[in-house]
Amino acid sequence: MNDVTTKDVREQFNLKLVSGEEGIGRHILMSDISRPGLEMAGYFTHYPANRVQLLGKTELSFFAMLKVSDRIDRMRKLCTPDTPAIIVCHDMVVPNELKNVSNDFHVPVLTTKIPTTKFSSLLTNYLESKLAPMTAVHGVLVDIYGIGVLLTGKSGVGKSETALELIKKGHRLVADDSVEIRQESENTLVGNAPKLIEHLLEIRGLGIIDIMTLFGASAVRTHKRISLVIDLELWDPEKQYDRLGLEEDKMKIIDTELTKLTIPVRPGRNLAVIIEVAAMNFRLKRMGVNAAEEFSKRLDAVINQTEESAN
Structure with a gap:
């Protein structure tokens, strides 16, 4: 099995690194992608922390409706030591709460202009190929x-x-x-x-x-x-x-x-x-x-x- 890091994904898709630079070498161990919609609402019971997290318009628009204290709490739970990366699609503005927490916990946050669904498909295909037995x-x-x-x-x-x-x-x-x-x-x-x-x-x-x-x-x-x-x-x-x-x-x-x-x-x-x-x-x-x-x-x-x- 090949070794894939967040840095490899960044170079493959020409992503922009926003914060959490110290964690750019984190290893990606599975091809499954997570879109943390329920997590934005506060449900972290079955949060797949070891997957790449994709944030699109749906997740971020809901996140913007939350109170400041809830926003910080959600991002602290989203950024775990096992999380390889958080990628924001549609070239949307990364929330300040996410930037600050990602820097604290060294979770790399990257952005792309590609729409969420399309990028999810591209990233899954890339990881499946690289992580295949x-x-x-x-x-x-x-x-x-x-x-x-x-x-x-x-x-x-x-x-x-x-x-x-x-x-x-x-x-x-x-x-x-x-x-x-x-x-x-x-x-x-x-x-x-x-x-x-x-x-x-x-x-x-x-x-x-x-x-x-x-x-x-x-x-x-x-x-x-x-x-x-x-x-x-x-x-x-x-x-x-x-x-x-x-x-x-x-x-x-x-x-x-x-x-x-x-x-x-x-x-x-x-x-x-x-x-x-x-x-x-x-x-x-x-x-x-x-x-x-x-x-x-x-x-x-x-x-x-x-x-x-x-x-």
């Missing part, structure tokens, strides 16, 4: 016909060479060797390359090559949702491989299960073409067309017809 996988991530395909397998099996052939065919590289994966939402895994090796591909005997320089910007992507895992393994003559495609293995990454195909590698097999077809067939299955199941049904029908004729 993350892991790293050894492999190659390629965008093939819009399908994010993660190539895995032992070192030296030919993942990078296969990716290079796919790139020459017009597909796009996302990451080679190390793929950073984050779960942005339920059943949604997004992969990207570490900044150090972004757009780079390692080919044994050739070295490091820059894919964007060699093939252009259309040959790379910064990130891609992962839909399919293809595991490359050296051909084992003693192992029985799936020949119909009826069986579907799964690979679990973080909390998401992905469809996994195992493709045996041996001289003479065109892996790039096989992986292209695997991606197209995966898309076809998602559209409801399953060639293996159709063949199985036809085979069952022929067998049943033969048995009926025999009887």
Whole structure:
């Protein structure tokens, strides 16, 4: 999980710091946002103090109707040691009570011109992306016909060479060797390359090559949702491989299960073409067309017809 502070949010959205500067380095631990409407009315029983607090026209217009003593009391309760930041939207004037209390308790108060609802959506999306669970996988991530395909397998099996052939065919590289994966939402895994090796591909005997320089910007992507895992393994003559495609293995990454195909590698097999077809067939299955199941049904029908004729 990435580390997000109030300072990061300030720089991301170009916010103006009004008060509480000493707390600008506070950590934001969750993506949920709070609009403290009930709190302005004095109800703090279930106040989510550890969330970013957004104040808009509704909250501040009600706050302006309160007595001075109540205003100070509300702001003292609003500014807790756990509160990462208070953001005032619509570029509204920050109440003096909030400025004074935030300076006392070192809670940063920032302002933005963006309307409250829109800013809440933007901030939630940003925090969900940054705070999403993350892991790293050894492999190659390629965008093939819009399908994010993660190539895995032992070192030296030919993942990078296969990716290079796919790139020459017009597909796009996302990451080679190390793929950073984050779960942005339920059943949604997004992969990207570490900044150090972004757009780079390692080919044994050739070295490091820059894919964007060699093939252009259309040959790379910064990130891609992962839909399919293809595991490359050296051909084992003693192992029985799936020949119909009826069986579907799964690979679990973080909390998401992905469809996994195992493709045996041996001289003479065109892996790039096989992986292209695997991606197209995966898309076809998602559209409801399953060639293996159709063949199985036809085979069952022929067998049943033969048995009926025999009887």
